[in-house]
Amino acid sequence: MHPTASLSPVTASPVAAAGDAPVLEAQHVERRFGAVVAIADASVALRRHEVLGLVGDNGAGKSTLLKILSGVLQADAGRILLEGSEIHIRRAQDAMEAGIETVYQDLALVDTMSAYQNVYLGREPLAKSPLLRLFNLVDDRAMRKRSREVLDALSVKIPSINVSVKGMSGGQRQCLAIARAILWGRKIVILDEPTAALGVRETAQVLDVIRDLRKHDVSVIVVSHNMAQLMEIADRITVMRLGRTVATRVVKDTQVSEIVGLITGAIGADPEEETRRVTTPA
Ligand SMILES: Nc1ncnc2c1ncn2[C@@H]1O[C@H](COP(=O)(O)OP(=O)(O)O)[C@@H](O)[C@H]1O
Ligand SMILES: [Mg+2]
Known part of the structure; x- marks a missing residue:
């Protein structure tokens, strides 16, 4: 569990009230692959209990940024803050311990295992937690019960938690992976194109x-x-x-046409984004 915001020992930005710190923030992240600049300067702030969309053309750097936040890749420069305090995410395990769960398109579910077994899969990274030791002692029945509770709470509809996930649809599999995040108490879930491979009805299920x-x-x-x-x-x-974050919009105050314009460059970057870039030393 994270400390609550009011108990955070250090806030990186003394100006912001403790409760206002984003749950997760990337500041001026950069990442190159050899000569390719995948991310030139990316800053995002995720607020508590929000769904933040990240958009951009192919190659804009979205997946690279998500991989940096989930510890799969390291940034060359920039900072990552969790509830206002800088953290160093060097491996996927660091991200998980920070409460960050990433659901990949390739979901890494084990086909031959049942839904509930899959929900419990991936607990190894948490083996240090006392809670987990508790889980290791609980029986199959408790695992099934808890899986059922989480899936019900999320209104995830699957045929049975006891049958193998082999025959399940892409949407059901995606939902199972998301349920796993809840079960393990993660507070931040990162999804990279979760509905890209899904049909209409399945997409609706995952979006819900x-x-x-x-x-x-x-x-x-x-x-x-x-x-x-x-x-x-x-x-x-x-x-x-x-490779740059150029603007952030509140959904209820914008329209698809504006977002598309920002993606293509028909609408320029926000002045404050430009200023920050020019005035912030690398
Ligand atoms: N492992 C890698 N090696 C070399 N170049 C990469 C690698 N991953 C991403 N890139 C490059 O970085 C840029 C950003 O890629 P990516 O983050 O996947 O963009 P997006 O997800 O927005 O489509 C692209 O030019 C891509 O070719
Ligand atoms: Mg991508």
């Missing part, structure tokens, strides 16, 4: 689950190319262009 995550004290960053979808589930949208 994402939308409801905030009720479970979870904040979400989601990358999607589907603007209509994002406008439905996101509170704010951050736009990346050519």
Whole structure:
């Protein structure tokens, strides 16, 4: 569990009241692959209980940024803050311990295992936690019961938690992976194009689950190319262009056309984004 915001020992930004610190923030992140600049300057702030959409053209740097936040890749420069305090995410395990769960398109579910076994999969990284030691002692029945509770709480509909996930649809599998985040008490869920491979009905199921995550004290960053979808589930949208975050919009105060303009560059970057870039030393 995180300390509550009011108990945070250090806040990086003394100006902000403790409770106002974003749950997760990336500041001026940079990442190169050899000569390729994948991220030139990216800053995002995820607020508590919000769904933040991250958009941009192919190659804009979205996946690279998410991988940095989930410890799969390291940034060359920049800072990451958790509830206002800088953290160093060097490995995927660091991210998980910080309460960050990433749901990949390739979900890493084990086909031959049942739904509830899959929900419990991946507990190894938490083996240091006393809670987990408790879980290790509980029996199958308790695992099934808890899985059922989490899936019900999220209104995830699957045929049975006892059958193997092999025959399950992409949407059901995606929902199972999200449920896993709740079960392990993660407070931040990162999703990279969660509905890209899904049909219409399945997509709706996954979107419902994402939308409801905030009720479970979870904040979400989601990358999607589907603007209509994002406008439905996101509170704010951050736009990346050519490796830079160029603007953030509150969904209820914007329109798809504005977001598309920001993505393509037809609408320029926000002045404050430009200023920050020019005035902030590398
Ligand atoms: N492992 C890698 N090696 C080399 N180049 C990479 C690697 N990952 C991403 N890139 C490059 O970084 C840029 C950003 O990629 P990515 O973050 O995947 O963008 P997006 O998810 O927005 O489509 C692209 O030019 C891509 O080719
Ligand atoms: Mg991508």
